[in-house]
Each structure stands twice: as C-alpha cells, then as structure tokens.
Amino acid sequence: MGSGLYWACVLGVLSVCVEVQSQTVWNVVSFPDPRYEPTRCGRHSEVTESWICDPNNIISSDDASAIDALLKMTERTTSCGCQKCRTDNSGYVIMVALMPQMRRIINGSNTLESILQDARVYAYYLSLYWDFTSCDQQILILFDQHHDVVYTLTQRDARRTLTDKLVSEITLQNRRFFDVNEKASIAQGLTNMIQSYKDILPRRVRQSRPTTV
Numbered sequence: 001m002g003s004g005l006y007w008a009c010v011l012g013v014l015s016v017c018v019e020v021q022s023q024t025v026w027n028v029v030s031f032p033d034p035r036y037e038p039t040r041c042g043r044h045s046e047v048t049e050s051w052i053c054d055p056n057n058i059i060s061s062d063d064a065s066a067i068d069a070l071l072k073m074t075e076r077t078t079s080c081g082c083q084k085c086r087t088d089n090s091g092y093v094i095m096v097a098l099m100p101q102m103r104r105i106i107n108g109s110n111t112l113e114s115i116l117q118d119a120r121v122y123a124y125y126l127s128l129y130w131d132f133t134s135c136d137q138q139i140l141i142l143f144d145q146h147h148d149v150v151y152t153l154t155q156r157d158a159r160r161t162l163t164d165k166l167v168s169e170i171t172l173q174n175r176r177f178f179d180v181n182e183k184a185s186i187a188q189g190l191t192n193m194i195q196s197y198k199d200i201l202p203r204r205v206r207q208s209r210p211t212t213v
Contacts (some may be wrong), residue, residue: 056099067190100146104118143178
C-alpha cells in the first residue's frame with residue numbers, strides 16, 4: 001500500500017479505504033460518483049470533484065489527474081446542440097469509469113455479445129446516476145478489466161456528432177492499449193480516445209470583443 005493511501009486511512013477513513021481496495025466486483029448502484037466521492041474514486045484527498053472514477057487504481061493517480069483535466073477541457077471548449085446549452089454556455093461532458101469487474105446485470109453468458117450487452121446496460125444505468133447535463137450531451141467511457149471490455153455510451157445530443165460508427169472506429173484504433181495490462185498503457189488508450197472524441201465534437205465559438213473607436 002502506498003504511503004498516500006496509508007496516511008489517508010490513518011487519518012480517519014480506514015473503513016472506506018478497506019472497502020474500496022477489497023471490492024473488485026462493482027454493482028452499478030454502489031459504484032462511487034466522482035463528483036461527490038472523489039476519494040473513493042481513487043483521487044487525491046485535495047480533489048473536491050472529478051469526472052473519472054478509478055476506485056481500484058487501475059491507472060496511476062497522476063494519469064487520472066491528467067485525464068480529468070482533459071475531460072474538463074473538453075467541456076470548456078465544445079458546445080452541444082440544444083438552445084439551453086448555448087444559453088448556459090455548456091459543452092459535452094465525458095466521464096470515465098474504471099473497474100476490475102462489473103457485476104453483470106442481465107446476462108450470465110461469457111460470449112462477447114453478451115458481455116457488450118451487459119456493459120451497455122451498466123453504462124446506461126451509471127450515466128443516469130452520474131448525469132448532470134441539461135441536453136443529453138453526456139458521454140461515458142466504461143472499462144471492465146476482467147471482461148476486457150471498453151464501452152462508450154453516448155447520449156442523444158452527443159450521438160448526433162459522435163456516431164456509433166465513429167465510436168467503434170476510435171475504440172478499435174486504441175484497443176491495443178487496453179490489451180496490455182499496464183497502468184500507463186491503459187491511461188494512454190483512454191487519453192487517445194478522449195482526445196479523438198474532443199476533436200470530433202463541435203467546438204465552442206469564442207465571442208469576439210467589440211472593437212472600440
């Protein structure tokens with residue numbers, strides 16, 4: 001156990017640390033929300049809100065911080081399609097859930113088709129719990145290490161631009177990073193996918209300042 005986690009435990013959250021570190025199969029209703037429980041999501045104690053949850057430290061804390069920064073930059077530099085987004089000056093929200101294993105919801109079969117169907121349902125329910133968007137502009141990336149599945153859920157507005165075909169192409173392009181069971185490689189695959197999604201999504205138009213004579 002690293003010194004940072006050790007001291008966090010000593011300073012009063014031992015039960016939470018033990019629970020998170022020992023739990024490897026996550027039920028969708030008990031998976032932490034990084035906006036409200038960043039520490040349970042593996043983030044530094046000083047982080048007050050995050051958009052990535054990695055309770056079992058599948059990637060390094062530094063890589064999680066870099067990915068979190070990219071996620072929030074994506075929201076700041078994109079613009080979703082509905083009027084409320086434009087009024088609120090809101091962009092697309094990408095969130096990431098990493099876990100050793102999801103608890104299957106509807107299937108017991110280990111065929112790829114069945115696992116992907118379960119990942120889709122799991123991501124859907126998780127997106128409902130995590131959603132704070134106003135125009136269905138959320139995108140959620142789920143990685144299940146045990147089943148070796150990377151699944152991206154796109155809500156309605158996001159799917160208009162980031163189509164299922166584009167998501168599949170980007171996922172396949174980065175599949176090799178997840179096949180290597182290493183923290184840095186998994187983080188690189190996530191970073192590549194998020195950057196590709198960001199590049200496809202509509203950019204926010206900066207308002208030009210009026211010129212004075």
